[in-house]
Amino acid sequence: MRSRLFLWVPLALFAFFAGVAGYMLTQEKDEFVESTMIGQPLPDFALDPAFGGLPGAAKGDLVGGKPRLLNIWASWCTPCIAEAPQLEALQARGVEIVGIAIRDRPEDVANFLGRYGNPYARIGSDRISEVQLAIGSSGVPETFVIDAKGVIRYQHIGDIRPEHVAVLLEELEKAR
Amino acid sequence: MIPEIGLAALWLAAALAVLQMVSGAFALKAAEGAVNPLAIYARPAAVVQAFLAVLAFLMLLWSFAITDLSIKLVASNSHSMKPLLYKLTGTWGNHEGSMLLWVGVLALSGGLLAGFEKRLPERTMGATLAVQGFVALGFYAFLLLSSNPFERLPVPAAEGTGLNPLLQDIGLAIHPPTLYAGYVGLSVAFSLAMGALLTNQVNPSFARVLRPWVLGAWVLLTFGITAGSYWAYYELGWGGWWFWDPVENASLMPWLAATALMHSVSVLAARDALRTWTIMLGVLAFSMSMLGTFLVRSGVLTSVHAFAVDPERGAFILGLLGLYIGGAFTIFALRAGAVAEGKRFAIASREGALVFNNVMLSAILAIVLLGTLYPLLTEVFDVRVSVGPPYFNPAGAIFAIPMLLVMAVGPLLRWKSDKPARLQFELALIAALVIGVIALVSFFGQFPLLPLLGLGLAAALAVAAFLPLRGRNLARVPVATWGMVLAHFGIAVSLFGMACEGAFSQERLAAVAPGGTEQIGDFAVTLESVTPVAGPNWTAIEARLAVSRDGGEPVILNPQARNFWSPPQSTSESALLTRWDGQLYAVIGNQAEDGRWQIRVWWKPFVTFIWYGGLLIALGGILAIAGRVKVDVKRRAAVTKGAERRADVEALDVASPVPAE
Numbered sequence: 001m002r003s004r005l006f007l008w009v010p011l012a013l014f015a016f017f018a019g020v021a022g023y024m025l026t027q028e029k030d031e032f033v034e035s036t037m038i039g040q041p042l043p044d045f046a047l048d049p050a051f052g053g054l055p056g057a058a059k060g061d062l063v064g065g066k067p068r069l070l071n072i073w074a075s076w077c078t079p080c081i082a083e084a085p086q087l088e089a090l091q092a093r094g095v096e097i098v099g100i101a102i103r104d105r106p107e108d109v110a111n112f113l114g115r116y117g118n119p120y121a122r123i124g125s126d127r128i129s130e131v132q133l134a135i136g137s138s139g140v141p142e143t144f145v146i147d148a149k150g151v152i153r154y155q156h157i158g159d160i161r162p163e164h165v166a167v168l169l170e171e172l173e174k175a176r
Numbered sequence: 177m178i179p180e181i182g183l184a185a186l187w188l189a190a191a192l193a194v195l196q197m198v199s200g201a202f203a204l205k206a207a208e209g210a211v212n213p214l215a216i217y218a219r220p221a222a223v224v225q226a227f228l229a230v231l232a233f234l235m236l237l238w239s240f241a242i243t244d245l246s247i248k249l250v251a252s253n254s255h256s257m258k259p260l261l262y263k264l265t266g267t268w269g270n271h272e273g274s275m276l277l278w279v280g281v282l283a284l285s286g287g288l289l290a291g292f293e294k295r296l297p298e299r300t301m302g303a304t305l306a307v308q309g310f311v312a313l314g315f316y317a318f319l320l321l322s323s324n325p326f327e328r329l330p331v332p333a334a335e336g337t338g339l340n341p342l343l344q345d346i347g348l349a350i351h352p353p354t355l356y357a358g359y360v361g362l363s364v365a366f367s368l369a370m371g372a373l374l375t376n377q378v379n380p381s382f383a384r385v386l387r388p389w390v391l392g393a394w395v396l397l398t399f400g401i402t403a404g405s406y407w408a409y410y411e412l413g414w415g416g417w418w419f420w421d422p423v424e425n426a427s428l429m430p431w432l433a434a435t436a437l438m439h440s441v442s443v444l445a446a447r448d449a450l451r452t453w454t455i456m457l458g459v460l461a462f463s464m465s466m467l468g469t470f471l472v473r474s475g476v477l478t479s480v481h482a483f484a485v486d487p488e489r490g491a492f493i494l495g496l497l498g499l500y501i502g503g504a505f506t507i508f509a510l511r512a513g514a515v516a517e518g519k520r521f522a523i524a525s526r527e528g529a530l531v532f533n534n535v536m537l538s539a540i541l542a543i544v545l546l547g548t549l550y551p552l553l554t555e556v557f558d559v560r561v562s563v564g565p566p567y568f569n570p571a572g573a574i575f576a577i578p579m580l581l582v583m584a585v586g587p588l589l590r591w592k593s594d595k596p597a598r599l600q601f602e603l604a605l606i607a608a609l610v611i612g613v614i615a616l617v618s619f620f621g622q623f624p625l626l627p628l629l630g631l632g633l634a635a636a637l638a639v640a641a642f643l644p645l646r647g648r649n650l651a652r653v654p655v656a657t658w659g660m661v662l663a664h665f666g667i668a669v670s671l672f673g674m675a676c677e678g679a680f681s682q683e684r685l686a687a688v689a690p691g692g693t694e695q696i697g698d699f700a701v702t703l704e705s706v707t708p709v710a711g712p713n714w715t716a717i718e719a720r721l722a723v724s725r726d727g728g729e730p731v732i733l734n735p736q737a738r739n740f741w742s743p744p745q746s747t748s749e750s751a752l753l754t755r756w757d758g759q760l761y762a763v764i765g766n767q768a769e770d771g772r773w774q775i776r777v778w779w780k781p782f783v784t785f786i787w788y789g790g791l792l793i794a795l796g797g798i799l800a801i802a803g804r805v806k807v808d809v810k811r812r813a814a815v816t817k818g819a820e821r822r823a824d825v826e827a828l829d830v831a832s833p834v835p836a837e
Contacts (some may be wrong), residue, residue: 007512010456011505014463017549018498021470023489024552 047124203302226287670789
């Protein structure tokens with residue numbers, strides 16, 4: 001009987017696959033796509049004001065002094081309504097929030113802020129999602145913690161629920 | 177009553193699978209040539225089991241036909257207002273029903289094998305049926321314990337919830353069951369390979385038994401993949417015909433393994449070589465089928481094809497995978513060393529070319545497998561990647577191109593050993609065609625490398641496919657050889673379609689105001705109007721495009737952008753204009769702020785040849801089966817005739833008085 005080691009190779013390869021697949025089955029399936037930009041400096045951008053009431057946003061507005069929140073949102077986005085009170089709460093704690101409105105119209109932005117409150121220091125209008133894509137955000141709303149040097153430190157995907165306020169405050173503190 | 181009959185049939189079939197397994201295993205305890213008295217139950221058990229499993233499937237089919245809303249599966253996947261055709265196809269348009277179909281086909285193939293295959297030694301047959309029963313048992317357990325299709329609702333539903341028109345598509349109704357039948361047909365190859373390995377009967381007569389099963393499964397897979405590719409092409413609205421999506425790869429991998437197996441079985445049947453390798457491929461082909469089912473059903477990979485996924489069911493299938501693939505590879509490792517080495521052959525020989533083809537096919541299989549599983553592998557380390565055409569196309573081509581070149585020459589070579597010098601004319605012709613076509617096409621413009629090579633190869637292959645017929649009396653060429661010629665020619669046709677699509681496709685994305693005209697290739701596309709339309713549970717905007725070629729009579733195309741509200745989903749309904757030399761593919765997009773509409777139009781020359789080629793390949797496979805069966809029937813008839821004649825002679829001998837001394 002010819003006993004050869006290479007005859008075991010298929011079994012070894014299969015065992016390796018089964019191990020990986022078994023491990024993956026036990027993992028929670030996480031459908032969020034995390035930005036690969038975390039730890040990277042913000043890309044350069046300069047956006048026009050989203051409506052007449054507030055100035056537009058550029059990279060320079062997020063650099064210097066203290067960490068800030070960059071909130072990606074839109075007036076047509078329902079979860080953004082849900083997170084509006086939490087943004088106000090954050091603003092009340094002294095956090096400066098810079099907004100980027102995605103594919104929006106000035107009158108809709110003004111209407112939204114009039115109805116749900118305005119926590120923003122400035123809002124840029126990103127009509128073609130270019131800044132959104134450049135910073136690695138895949139949906140609205142998303143919120144990024146940007147430190148004083150303009151480096152992206154943390155990404156929050158989805159609407160900010162009440163329990164997330166403390167998390168964001170802590171991340172802002174860490175970025176200081 | 178109906179679902180209870182189905183469920184009872186399923187339990188009985190599972191019990192018979194146990195009997196088949198145990199009784200088949202007893203065959204191994206018999207001495208050489210003798211029959212163990214306990215082994216005689218395996219064949220009838222397999223046949224009755226096939227009847228019961230098919231009965232269970234028919235009961236489910238019936239329940240869907242009459243929309244029995246007391247059954248959970250029917251209530252959640254059907255609707256009384258559905259057309260009858262889609263009620264019936266809805267039977268396998270869901271997880272439980274498709275698994276029942278899978279088990280039904282598995283039992284049916286086992287029953288056919290047990291009922292009709294008389295050539296194998298009883299010991300090998302017993303071992304084969306034992307393995308087939310063992311595999312069936314696992315899937316019965318899966319069905320009965322975690323995916324019972326006949327589960328009743330405590331209170332019958334008033335109406336079904338499955339009126340999703342997305343699933344009411346004839347392409348979606350046909351290609352999955354075809355693929356399934358192909359996947360499961362490979363289970364017989366798996367069982368036969370294990371049976372032959374366990375009883376050390378890896379020889380040409382085993383290969384002849386194996387061959388029709390491999391060919392049959394391969395034809396079904398070829399047809400299913402071709403239909404699936406066309407379905408994705410017109411339904412997804414992205415203009416592509418192959419997306420290297422995990423679900424597509426799950427069907428391609430068994431096909432690659434089956435293609436390699438089909439060729440190595442031929443070598444084993446004709447020349448008694450490649451023994452261990454054939455067994456390996458037999459195990460691998462069905463393993464790839466089960467792996468595909470696991471990947472699709474467990475949701476460990478994300479795919480554009482939406483399926484109901486369930487980690488618990490995934491764990492069950494993974495367990496079955498471990499049992500069958502792990503078990504088979506263990507037996508392979510332990511026993512393959514005992515299989516005597518087959519006949520030797522020279523590198524330049526038909527066998528040599530087939531071995532080369534096998535190695536290349538296996539390499540492509542490894543590349544597809546790696547690309548499919550790579551995202552799973554990196555996800556363990558929390559890295560999300562997506563592997564796409566930039567990996568698959570060049571990596572696959574590295575092996576596909578030499579394989580296709582050898583495919584052109586291989587059938588011309590003689591068995592055992594040959595001299596390339598004998599084929600000078602053919603080799604020169606093939607080389608000239610490849611180089612000539614590439615030079616000619618490059619003369620007219622700049623084209624990407626792979627499609628260019630594809631065009632040259634397609635031309636050479638199309639001619640080379642018919643070279644084996646050169647100098648032969650066509651009336652005397654065996655049917656199976658015609659099958660090979662046709663299948664190889666089909667590869668050339670398909671390759672030509674792919675290369676043309678890659679090299680000459682023209683795409684135009686434009687914002688057009690109603691009344692505006694865009695030019696693409698020879699076509700003038702005029703947007704006549706855009707109107708809202710509504711269906712049973714969707715609304716859409718529909719464009720009316722007047723397409724005229726070279727100023728000829730315009731043809732109206734109506735691409736739609738549909739929005740469904742239950743479940744909420746938007747789809748692009750492409751509109752196709754098919755001409756003999758290609759297809760015009762039109763999709764409508766969003767409306768821009770200035771009132772213009774985004775229109776996307778492709779002109780894809782000869783794209784239809786991809787699927788014509790696929791059909792030719794499948795047809796070649798059917799001819800090959802027909803040829804083999806014809807030869808087999810002839811041989812059996814001759815054997816019977818011979819036996820009758822001998823009996824007659826003996827009878828005469830007895831009847832005629834013995835001459836006195």
